[in-house]
Amino acid sequence: MSKGKHPTIRLSAVVMIAYLAFLLVPIYWLVIMSFKSNSEILSMFTLFPENFTLKNYQTSLTDPSWYMGYVNSFIYVSMNTVISLRDQCQRPVKSHDIDLRSWIISAFSFR
Amino acid sequence: MEKTTNQRAWFLVIPVLILVAFSSIIPMMTVVNYSFQDSFGGNEFFWVGLEWYRELLQSERPWDAFGRQLLFSFIILLIEVPLGILVALSMPKKGFAASICLVLMALPLLIPYNVVGTIWQVFGRADIGLLGRVLTDLGISYNYTQNAFDAWVTVIAMDVWHWTSLVALLCYAGLRSIPNAFYQAAEIDQASRWSVIRYIELPKMRGVLMIAILLRFMDSFMIYTEPFVLTGGGPGNATTFLSIDLVKMALGQFDLGPAAAFSLMYFLVILLISYVFYTVMITADKDEVAQ
16 A cells, blocks of 8 residues: 555645646746836846835725725725625525625626 | 515515626627627627638637537546546545645646646746757657647646546545445455555546536637647647637627627537536436436
8 A cells, every 4th residue: 555655646746736836936926027127027037036126016006096096996995896796685595604705705706 | 475576575586687688688788789780990889690610610710619629628537537546545534644635636726728828838948948948859759839730738637637636636635525434335345455445536536527527628619828828729729729719709800790699609508518417427426416
C-alpha cells in the first residue's frame, strides 16, 4: 500500500503547485505593477518593484475621477441589493439567514 | 360543495406584475418590436416583417460568429473539465493545506471580469507583461493584437485561468461526498488508482460534472467582457464572439433591427441548449436514483 501511495501523493502535489502557480503569477504581476511607477513599468523590466511606490494607490483614492468609480459601484450594488430583495421575498424560504447571506454576497460581486 | 368566487386575490399579484413588467417584459418586447421594424432615423418606424431574420440567416456574419463561439466553448470545455477533475483529484483531502488551496483557487473567481481582461492584457504584452516577455525571449513570436492564433490562445488561457477553479471546486465537493466505504471496498478488491477513479470517483462526480459543464458552457457561450477588454474582438474579427458581434451591430453600427433579430435568435439558441442540458441532467438524475 505505502509503496503504491507514495508517487501519487508526489504527483498530486506537483499538479497542485503547478496549477496554483498558473493562477497566482498573473495576479502577482498585477499586484507588483500597482507598486511600480509608470516610468518603471514602461522603461525597465523588473520582476520586483525597484522603486516601491504607493503613489498609484494615492491617486486612485484621492482623485475624484478615480474614486467616483468605487462610489458609483457602491450605489449600484446597494440598489441592486434592495431590488433583488423582492425576488427573495416572494420565495418560501426555510432558513432565512443562509439566504440573506447568499444574496448579499451575490449583490456584492462588482462586475 | 359550493365554491365561493373571490377575484380580489388577483390584486395581490399586481406589485409583482408591475415589477416584472419593468424588469423583463417591457425591455424584452422593445427588442421584439425592433426586430420587426425599420427606421430611417428620427422616431419613425415601419413594419418589415421577417425581413431582418431572413437577411441575417442568409448573411455570413452571424454564422461566422456562431462558429467561433461554438469552437471557443468546445475548446474551453475540453480543457477545463479534464483539468478541473485532475486538480480536484490532486487537492489535499483535509487540513491546513486544503484550506489554503481552496482560498487560492477561489481567487480568480472573485476578480471582476473587467479586471481579468486587464490582467491578461497586461500580462501578455511583449513590452511590459511577464508572459509576452518570456515568450519573446524564448524566441517564440507572440503578439495577441496582431496574430489571430495568439489572440485565441490568450483568450482561452484567460478563460481557463478564470474558470477552471469553478469546475475543480465543484468536482472536489462531489469527491468529498463519496462515503469512505467505497474506498475500503476498492482496497479489499485491490483496485488500482485508475480503476478507483474510473469506477468510483467519476460516476459519483457525474451530477456535479453535469452542472459544471452546463455552467461553463452557458457562461462561455455568453462571454463578452474578457475578450472585449483583451482585443475588442480583434485582430480583425478573430475573437468576435456572438455577444461582441451583437454589441458591434447594435451600438457600433446602430443597426437596431438586425441587432434585435440577432439577439432574439441568440436568446433562442441559449434557451434551446439550456433545455437540452436540463433534460439530460434530469434524466441522468433519474437514472442515478433508479440504480
